[in-house]
Amino acid sequence: MARIERRTTTSIVADELRNRILNGDIKEGAQVRQEAVAHELGVSRIPVREALRLLEAEGLITLVSHKGAEVTRLEPSEIEELFEIRTMLEVWLFEHSIPAITQEDFAEAQEALDAMRHAPVKEWGPLNWQFHSSLYRAANKPTTLKLLKRVHDNADRYVRLQLTLSKDAQERAHQQHQAMIDAAHMKDTYLAGRLLSDHINNVKGQIIATVAAMRE
Known part of the structure; x- marks a missing residue:
């Protein structure tokens, strides 16, 4: 029940x-x-x-x-720190999760990714969290995952801002996310971690540049 x-x-x-x-x-x-x-x-x-x-x-x-x-108004340095925290936590979770990720986890991540491709930006936050958390859950680190959710929520409004202002950001994010799923399917821990790190750092750079330009 x-x-x-x-x-x-x-x-x-x-x-x-x-x-x-x-x-x-x-x-x-x-x-x-x-x-x-x-x-x-x-x-x-x-x-x-x-x-x-x-x-x-x-x-x-x-x-x-x-x-x-x-x-709360975050300065570019604070936004940068949030994404640095994301990189440390997410790469660690992803690498620990890959050996144990189930087909159900992959299916949930793929479902979220497919939905994100056609969803309005306002719906990206929950779908993006569904995608990432599905790939990290098998690490069995619930405390870290809970902490990461708070970091995601704090950065999410800036991610949505960047997606709204950049025409190709959604397609680029989709391709990067799909590559991460593919690497995890192959159990290539090193490649998956590197792709995830590159993805987060790319988003970080774009957001900081966008926020700095808007506040000039």
């Missing part, structure tokens, strides 16, 4: 705000007013305040004394 998911008001508010931030509907540096959110969503200020604390822990919101909450 399938488990019934029980979501608190706080988690519902947090999910809504998180999605708006990641989709770019709430821009970096923008204030998030508790009263306005509570009124719009039809809830009290208490779950909104708790939701903002959750998002602060994820790095998406900054709580400023006497000013309230605002969407």
Whole structure:
């Protein structure tokens, strides 16, 4: 029997705000007013305040004394650090996962990759995480995977920005992702790790250049 998911008001508010931030509907540096959110969503200020604390822990919101909450604005150096963390964690997970990846894992990754090819940019975040996590799950490192999810979420809004502004970014990402699946199928740990590292570093460079140009 399938488990019934029980979501608190706080988690519902947090999910809504998180999605708006990641989709770019709430821009970096923008204030998030508790009263306005509570009124719009039809809830009290208490779950909104708790939701903002959750998002602060994820790095998406900054709580400023006497000013309230605002969407965290990352500097290029901080974005670079996020992607460096991604490289270290993901290559390690991928290399440990490859010997144990199942056909079900491959099928889930391929399904996400195929969906990403035709999905609007706003839907890329969950699909991109499905793709990557499917390839890392067999490493059986749940704590690292949970930590990586937080890093992905923090970087996701910048990935979506880059995909929106670059016409060939989606096709390039698709080709790189497919090459990673193919290398994992061949159990070529070295090649798979190198392809993944190159992919993350390429995305990092494009995003930093885009963000720097927008802020000039």
